Amino acid sequence: MDARINDPFFVLFTPDSEWTQAERDEVARRVAANDAIERTESIERAKQAERPACPRCSGRGVMDEYAHVMNGKCFLCGGSGFAD
Numbered sequence: 806m807d808a809r810i811n812d813p814f815f816v817l818f819t820p821d822s823e824w825t826q827a828e829r830d831e832v833a834r835r836v837a838a839n840d841a842i843e844r845t846e847s848i849e850r851a852k853q854a855e856r857p858a859c860p861r862c863s864g865r866g867v868m869d870e871y872a873h874v875m876n877g878k879c880f881l882c883g884g885s886g887f888a889d
């Protein structure tokens with residue numbers, strides 16, 4: 806049953822009445838899983854936005870002028886770009 810719902814044309818153009826219950830359940834499960842991922846990512850972004858940027862590399866995690874040493878990785882923040 807996965808084969809049909811992996812086909813975008815089926816998902817977009819097949820009327821609801823032709824979907825099996827298993828297909829509806831699977832789509833609902835995937836939508837919920839995707840929502841959970843997006844929630845986690847936006848929480849992560851919000852957390853990061855509140856963190857102070859590293860003063861040495863200005864939050865970039867690397868310094869171009871030191872590209873010849875460890876690919877320019879900032880030693881103050883360890884490449885994370887954050888001061889904490």
Ligand SMILES: [Zn+2]
Nearest residue numbers: 859862879882
């Ligand atoms: Zn840094």
